[in-house]
Amino acid sequence: MRIALASDHAAIALKAALADHVRDLGHEPIDLGPETADSVDYPDFGYKLAQAIASGVADRGIALCGSGIGISIAVNRNPAARCALVSEPLSARLSREHNDANVIAMGARLIGPDMAKECVSVFLATEFGGDRHARRVAKLSNPQISELSA
Amino acid sequence: MRIALASDHAAIALKAALADHVRDLGHEPIDLGPETADSVDYPDFGYKLAQAIASGVADRGIALCGSGIGISIAVNRNPAARCALVSEPLSARLSREHNDANVIAMGARLIGPDMAKECVSVFLATEFGGDRHARRVAKLSNPQISELSA
Numbered sequence: 684m685r686i687a688l689a690s691d692h693a694a695i696a697l698k699a700a701l702a703d704h705v706r707d708l709g710h711e712p713i714d715l716g717p718e719t720a721d722s723v724d725y726p727d728f729g730y731k732l733a734q735a736i737a738s739g740v741a742d743r744g745i746a747l748c749g750s751g752i753g754i755s756i757a758v759n760r761n762p763a764a765r766c767a768l769v770s771e772p773l774s775a776r777l778s779r780e781h782n783d784a785n786v787i788a789m790g791a792r793l794i795g796p797d798m799a800k801e802c803v804s805v806f807l808a809t810e811f812g813g814d815r816h817a818r819r820v821a822k823l824s825n826p827q828i829s830e831l832s833a
Numbered sequence: 834m835r836i837a838l839a840s841d842h843a844a845i846a847l848k849a850a851l852a853d854h855v856r857d858l859g860h861e862p863i864d865l866g867p868e869t870a871d872s873v874d875y876p877d878f879g880y881k882l883a884q885a886i887a888s889g890v891a892d893r894g895i896a897l898c899g900s901g902i903g904i905s906i907a908v909n910r911n912p913a914a915r916c917a918l919v920s921e922p923l924s925a926r927l928s929r930e931h932n933d934a935n936v937i938a939m940g941a942r943l944i945g946p947d948m949a950k951e952c953v954s955v956f957l958a959t960e961f962g963g964d965r966h967a968r969r970v971a972k973l974s975n976p977q978i979s980e981l982s983a
Contacts, residue, residue: 722965726972730979750927752917752934756973759909767902768918774943777900784902793924815872822876823906829880 684807687741689715689732691725691754694747694791697799701745704800708807713741729757736785737763744786745803751790758786762824770794775802779809783820834957837891839865839882841875841904844897844941847949851895854950858957863891879907886935887913894936895953901940908936912974920944925952929959933970 686705690698695717702712715731717723725748732754735741744764748754751768758766766786767778770793778784787806789799811820822829836855840848845867852862865881867873875898882904885891894914898904901918908916916936917928920943928934937956939949961970972979 724969724972724979726969727979750917750924750931752919752924752928753932753969753973755905755918756909756915756932756934759906760912760973762910765906768905769902770920774900774902774940778902781900782903782906784906790924819874819876819903822874823903823910829874829877 684742685711685713685740686807687713687715687732687735687744688747689728689744689754690717690747690791691728691749692717692720692722693749695720697789697791697796698745698747700796701747701799701803704803705745705807708804710807725753726757729754730760732786733758733761733764737761742785743807746786746788747791749790749792751788751793755788758788765820765823769802769806771798772801772805775805776809779806780812781816782823783811783816834892835861835863835890836957837863837865837882837885837894838897839878839894839904840867840897840941841878841899842867842870842872843899845870847939847941847946848895848897850946851897851949851953854953855895855957858954860957875903876907879904880910882936883908883911883914887911892935893957896936896938897941899940899942901938901943905938908938915970915973919952921948922951922955925955926959929956930962931966932973933961933966
């Protein structure tokens with residue numbers, strides 16, 4: 684799979700480590716930046732990653748910032764993205780099985796590199812469970828079909 | 834503050850416990866459902882919660898499902914919401930200081946009740962840091978002003 688990676692300045696070292704890990708797992712990393720540690724705004728790179736998913740340039744994505752919170756919000760503004768903020772592998776697995784997540788977010792100041800790699804390994808290896816989950820995932824992609832929202 | 838709570842069927846017990854905790858902290862809980870353990874779809878309740886924030890019916894929100902992932906994605910579809918999926922208090926604090934988060938999500942099958950209460954306490958007590966963070970938060974609310982997205 685083609686795996687897009689995007690971050691802010693706080694997470695460029697983890698982004699580089701995870702790009703290597705993605706390659707080691709037999710996938711193709713696509714680094715969407717930033718390239719340097721100069722201060723940037725995480726929404727810019729979150730939107731860029733979501734657009735890569737929406738356009739089909741990437742099959743999955745990895746989104747990183749200091750806490751993972753800001754960039755996960757940005758990615759999820761795009762209905763084509765389903766971004767799960769995770770800090771351990773069980774959540775990475777559930778994000779695939781239940782939510783068909785196509786992006787995981789992590790916080791470079793909160794998670795260690797080996798834990799982050801394990802989350803990526805599980806995220807890339809786990810299949811979507813389908814069944815009742817598919818109806819819910821469809822609602823995430825198309826808010827208009829939700830039953831309760833105005 | 835008026836604090837809206839919404840969940841799926843997996844999290845109604847935690848939702849009730851956190852509503853009590855919100856009241857103990859001196860705030861007004863608004864339970865948006867569900868009321869029973871009958872199976873529901875988390876996007877419906879995530880959208881309902883985000884709408885309560887967008888309309889001003891609630892000042893802040895607490896979103897719960899099994900893992901917290903699905904409902905956090907749903908809430909963040911609405912640009913008025915900034916929903917942070919958290920599992921410990923440091924993330925709850927950073928979500929306020931850096932991201933001006935107005936909703937926190939948690940996973941009822943992954944977090945214990947006392948940890949969840951502590952996350953809520955920190956989330957409700959922490960002020961936004963402003964400054965450089967304000968520019969980034971503005972971009973979360975208005976994707977059109979992002980510099981890199983197509």
